[in-house]
Amino acid sequence: MKTAAWKTGLLSLCATALTLCAVSVHAEDLLAKAKRTGELVIGTEMQFAPFDFLENGKQAGFNSDFFAEVGKDLGVKVRFLDLPWPSVLPGLEANKFDIVGGPVTVTKARMERYRFTLPVAEATVAFLKRANDKSVMKSQDVSGKTVGGGKGSAQLDQVKKYVETLPAKATVREYVDNNQAYADLAAGRIVAVGNSLPNVAYVARQRPETFAVVQPAFGQKVYFSYVGRKDADSKALLDAVDQSILKMHKDGRLVALQKKWFGIEMEAPETMPTPAE
Template sequence: MKKTLISTAILALATLMSVPAAQAKEWKTVTIGLEGAYEPWNLTKPDGTMDGFEVDLAKDLCGRIKVECKYIAQDWDGMIPGLNAGKFDVIMDGMSITAERKKQIDFSRPYAGERAGFATLKSSDLAKIPGKGTIVTLSGDATKDKATLDTLREALKGKSVGVQVATNYAEWLAKNFKDVITVTEYKTVGEADLDLAAGRVDATVGDITFYASVLPKPDHSEMTLTGPEITGPVWSEGIGPAFRKSDTDLRDMFDKAIGEAQADGTIKKLSLKWFKIDMSPENKS
């Protein structure tokens, strides 16, 4: 009996040693998941094709990596499940790089920084929150950020604020304001803005680049930014592409390509084209 077990073990070991090592996947096509509804990061044109900062950047990165890019629309709240289920290979959808998300997925280096702010109606008393036109850097530590938080808490007390679900903005509101405001979550920022225009919420909070894109449009003519723009570690390590933890080779390919695009000015050029400001991250090459 013992001899049989030993022989079987030896045979199994020999069989294992004879099997070639698994080869890394040869990436010829990469499918990128995005909302197609987060202008100017990404948007869907009338003919159904995708456009925007991230689409332009993806085309550049895929050219450097020498793979074919394909795009698939995905609701925001299904992004991470869709990636891990293999529905697509990369998320490029204005996704913040956070420690919580790193538990589920991997990120390469960021391709953009992050700034957020509040929007309200021009006729609202919230349009007069102090700090409009300024930029404040928050650490994420409530003690260090107390002066700014106290000003905002006082201004927003008793109000309702709309925010996109499953974002770091939603988490920040819940952490710092839930005792003084009513938070309403939406699947998209656009839905929050519709409720703002209809008077169902008093303000919304979101990415400054999104507001910069939509506020000049006629259907947003009654909206305005209010209070300071907020940047810094409070949000994230930046905006970047996300990958399955198993696809380290693809992550590394994108990491290298983003570094090259940052170094040669491509990211800055695309940022100015779509955002009218330079949102490129600090060069980490």
């Protein structure tokens, strides 16, 4: 009887220990984990210039510089995972990394599923034109002409909606990727390419003798932000990233990074706006 009681007591003690261990592990949120390990892990796709791209085999772009500043503010190092874009958001949901460093356009549907950081750049769609084309000085000037955009992209949808509002509907050509559209634009086969403002600003900055951005942007105003899971474990980390972004607003680091990588300063609200759709 004593042996049985002893075994029962031992099993109960082990079960209690395991429960306390599980509670202890669960209690360590992502911010606490990052500070303990000294590392923040970011999932991204390094084929989205100017945010993330490879230059001579090494990561370059806005994201690398931005998260280096976040890492300094949080007192941790940052490690990026380069993944195909279709696997990035599923990877976040599977807890394979802490934050998505896409960045991602803020939409109502995504806000229901994910927690966004404060915006870091405007994602509104604008036209890229040839630098010497005086016939396109504002977005409405593409009326009755031929423009292009990336096939299957949200930006192309914005272009299609916009040209429907013009006095003479523009013809819209769809391209497998934006580089093909830019090549046709440079060759004079189309008068403009629609893409998010940071992307076209970067292209114009890289080739100012060939391209220029048509200002102001014409699309529905939207923003780029970073994405985390919508759970209790992520809250403290995402709150800390938001605080870092606010610090970058105040000390000028955010604007400096925008100018460095986009060539222009752009709006990034200090509170999360409600997206139109």
